[in-house]
């Protein structure tokens with residue numbers, strides 16, 4: 001464990017009352033190494049989705065922080081998360097992104113492990129190891145805590161971490177709408193066609209922060225907005241949708257554990273927009289999905305439409321179409337490995353899935369027209385955090401400082417106008433993790449009020 005000084009440098013770098021944050025947290029190698037230990041070994045991290053490993057022996061190679069992990073389903077269908085590292089010399093025991101196996105066999109000296117993680121085969125065991133080691137002492141390293149929520153698999157390396165529901169808190173309400181299929185059935189969503197992975201030359205926090213609800217940056221997407229690349233890509237539709245959104249009540253809410261969302265409460269008159277005229281199958285599907293959602297949630301709750309959110313520290317989501325989760329894996333102080341998991345209704349017709357797949361690729365990812373804008377911003381912001389002179393001047397996080405409400409139409413600390421209160425809360429928790437705080441602090445049980453009032 002890295003020793004933690006009582007007069008932490010992080011209290012100086014994160015000045016919430018003034019709304020100032022030191023630039024070096026986005027570029028320093030030393031801070032990055034400390035984050036891996038203090039944030040990523042403690043917080044709950046999204047690892048994958050059950051639909052990726054439906055059968056016994058299925059696995060999906062994921063990451064927690066900078067380390068490779070295996071999400072596996074054993075012979076008895078139990079789900080595990082293991083460190084992808086051989087107990088002999090650390091070689092990856094699983095070299096593939098996903099597949100099905102009875103054993104994970106290390107390519108180095110051929111030790112093999114069962115899908116329950118037990119050390120099974122050791123070449124020349126009798127001659128070389130009998131009496132020297134007990135196989136049962138050398139299983140794959142398994143996370144101490146793993147939970148499955150609406151198909152999503154989460155894990156933490158911290159034995160003392162609270163259960164996942166406590167950790168998510170009321171951010172669940174918004175996350176649910178990204179995870180649930182159209183009729184809310186358990187297991188009704190699946191990850192579409194694998195995982196979109198790419199590397200962005202930026203610090204992971206810029207991406208995580210953006211998804212807390214940085215609506216203020218919409219100017220970056222002006223060119224995309226002008227041509228209208230919504231699911232329909234029909235001229236005129238975007239304008240009608242914007243009118244609905246203008247009538248909506250927008251909310252930016254943050255939660256004790258550091259999560260933040262931007263959602264909208266749509267007007268009572270909110271109806272399905274017939275935006276898919278060119279494709280009758282897709283149009284009918286979404287019309288029905290809209291109706292089923294309304295029936296399931298009730299007229300009031302149905303009006304809540306989540307746009308974006310980040311579950312602290314690095315799992316973001318889009319709550320409306322395209323429903324997806326995006327993990328910003330730390331890959332270095334100035335490098336982030338983005339993994340996007342697109343969710344679709346498992347029972348949707350193939351035509352709808354194909355339609356969504358091309359829409360997703362047009363919208364998000366390394367070639368996505370919207371995400372390219374964001375990546376350029378995060379890239380240059382990271383570079384701007386590095387300069388010797390630049391680092392003497394903190395970043396400005398004063399937007400709507402002190403204008404947060406503590407109650408509103410949704411739970412959490414709520415702003416009814418675009419606000420940097422969500423990132424202030426995010427960095428308040430980031431500072432607490434970096435200071436090695438206890439879980440009562442990390443869950444906000446010692447908070448005296450919203451982040452803008454914090455010292």
Ligand code: FES
Nearest residue numbers: 086088089106109
């Ligand atoms: Fe895996 Fe030697 S490193 S068997």
Ligand code: FE
Nearest residue numbers: 217221370374
């Ligand atoms: Fe953006």
